[in-house]
Amino acid sequence: MDTLAKLQILSGAARYDASCASSGSKREAPSSGTGNTSQSGICHSWSDDGRCISLLKILLSNDCRYDCAYCVNRSTNAVERASFTAREVVDLTLDFYRRNYIEGLFLSSAVMQSPDVTMERMVRVVESLRTEEHFGGYIHLKIIPGCSSELVRKAGLYADRISVNIELPSQVSLQRLAPQKHKDSILEPMALIGREIHSSLVERKADRRAPRFAPAGQSTQMIIGASPENDFQILRLSQGLYKKMNLKRVYYSAYVPVSADNRLPVLAAPPLLREHRLYQADWLLRFYGFSAEEILSDDLPNLDETFDPKTAWALRHPEFFPVEINRADYLTLLRVPGIGVTSAKRIIAARRFSAITPEGMKKIGVVMKRAKYFITSSGRGFERADRTPALIRQQLLLGDGIVAPPPRQLVFPGLYA
Amino acid sequence: MRAMNRYLYDGTADGLLSAIAWILEEEPDPLLVALSEREDTLFEDGFFIGTDATQAESLFFRLRKQAPDAAHTIYSFMLAEKEGMETSLLHYISLVFKHGDKVNGYLTHSAVLDIVSIAKKAGRELHRMKGLLRFEKLRDGAYLAKMEPDHNIIHPLAYHFRTRLRAQHWFLYDVKRRTAARWSNGSLQFGTIEQFTTPALSDDEKKVQAMWQTFFKTIAIPDRKNARLQKSNMPMKYWKYLTEKQGE
C-alpha cells in the first residue's frame, strides 16, 4: 500500500479525536533544524466541518487487537487496516511542516501486538524527529494504556503534550464497553505524567538546562453519550482531573454511532448540543471560578438545553444581581451572562480612566444582548429594574430575538487555551 | 470650543512621526490639534511640518522605552497603511506619554479606540497568515509562498519564518504590493519585484500537495459538514493560494 492510501485510512481513523490544540509550549527552533512552537497556537486551516487544523493528526496503525464497542477500529469490525512505517510518518511531518501546512504532529495508534510494542514504535517516530531530524515543531503523543512507565517517561521527553484518554466517565462503563482497558492502566500513567511534569518544572527552576517534560501539559478525552452517566458526574470527574491531576484540558467527544452493538444506546444523531454545553461548563470551571457543584447538583444533574450554563446559573441566583460594572471585581463581572474574560478585562481597564456609561460599554465592545438584564452602571439599570427571573427568562428567549439558536455543529471554545 | 490648530505633513511614515514629535514638543495641548497629509491644493489651511527622520526615530525609541505595548500597537497600526487617521494617532501618542501602557485600556476614548482596533485587525491578519501561508517547493530546492494580505505584513511575517524555517531557502511574495522577502544562507532581505514569473516546481511537489489535499478531506467528520463555520474562520479571500482549496 502506498503512503497516500495509508494516509487516507489513518487520518480518517483519527478524525474523531477532538484535540487539535497546538498551544502552550514555547520551543525554540534548534539551530540546525526546522521548526519552533508558538505559545498561543496557530491554526493552519479549517476543515469542511469547520474545525481548526493545526496538527497532522494520524494513527500509526488502525490494526487493533482490542474490541472497544464504541470504536470503528475494534478488532471485530470489518474495516481496511493499515500501518505506517516510522520513516513514512517522519517524512510526512517534515514535508508538511516545510510547506507550512501544520504546526506539528499528533500521533495516536490502535493497539498492535501489545501496548508496549505499539508505544515503542510511536516513541521511535518522535525520537527520530527530534534527535535525527532536529525537528522543533509541536508534537502531541497519545499514551497507550498498559505500556511501561519507561516508555511514558521517554514520550514526555520528546513530546510537547502527552495524553491518556479516559474514554468513558466511569469504571462500570469502561468495563462494559472497553473490557480490555482497565481504570488503573489509564489513571496510573496520568498520575506518573503529572509527577514528571511537576518535577521537571522544579528542576528547571534550579537549572535552565534540565530537560523539559511535556511542556504543554497533559490532556485527556472522554466520549459523551455512549454510556449513561449524567452531566453532573462528568463535570465532577473533570473538576477532579483539573484539580488533582493537574490536567490542561479535558476534551469531550459526542459519541458518533459506529456500530450496532447492543451494549450501546441507539442515538438518532450524535449529542452535539450536549457536547457544546459541556465545553461551556468546562470553561466555567477553568476560567470563571465556578465549581461543578455550583453548575449542577443531584437534583439538577443535566445541563440546560435552552440556556448556556452561566445564564442558567444567573437565572437561579437573582440575589447575586444586578452587578455594578463600575465597582464589581473581576470574578464578579465574570458571573454576568454575556460578559466573558475579554469583556471583564476591558471593563476593568477602562474604568480606571472614568466611570463607564452604557454608551461606553458599547464602545469597548461588550455585547449587551444578555448582559443588560444583569448589570447597572453607576447605579442606573440598563433595563427596567423590576424584572423577575421569570420575566428575564422569557425576555431572553423571545425578547428581541435574543438567544441565538444553539449551534448545530460543535465549536471548540478552547482552541487557544 | 477653541478652533483646532491644523498641521500638515508630507504623507510618509517618517514625516508623520516627526510631525507628531514636533507637535508634542511645541503645542500646550496636543489633544486640541489636528494633523493631516498635505495635498498640495491651493487653499490648504494649516502649517506644514517638514520631515526629520532622526526626530521620528527618537520618538519611536522613547515610546518603546516608556510603553512597549503601546509602541507595539503603533507598529501594528502602521502595517494597516490606513489613511486619514493622523489626528487619532497624534492624540493616541499624546495619551501614551500621559498614561503609559495602561492607555490601551482607555477604549472609551475615541482616538484610543480607533488606533487599537485598527492595530488589532492588522495583528489578527498577521496571526492568520502565519497559519495560512503556503510554500511550494521549486525545482532548485527553494520554497516560495505567494499572498495578497489586506495589511502590509511581509516584514513581521518574514521574521516569524526566519526562526521557524531557518533550515531552508524561501521567498515570500506579496502579489498586490509587489514586495518580496528572501531568506537564504542565514540572511533575510526585502525588496520589490517588477516582473514576476512563476518558477518551475520541484518534481515531487505535486505528490506532496496531493497528500495534503487528501488529509484535508479525510480529517473532516462527514456528518458534521459546516461550510459557514469554515468560511467564517477562513474567509474565501485567502483561498486563492491555499493548496487544499485549489480547484474549488
Ligand code: SF4
Ligand atoms: S484500543 Fe483504541 S483503537 Fe483499539 S478498539 Fe479500543 S479505542 Fe479503538
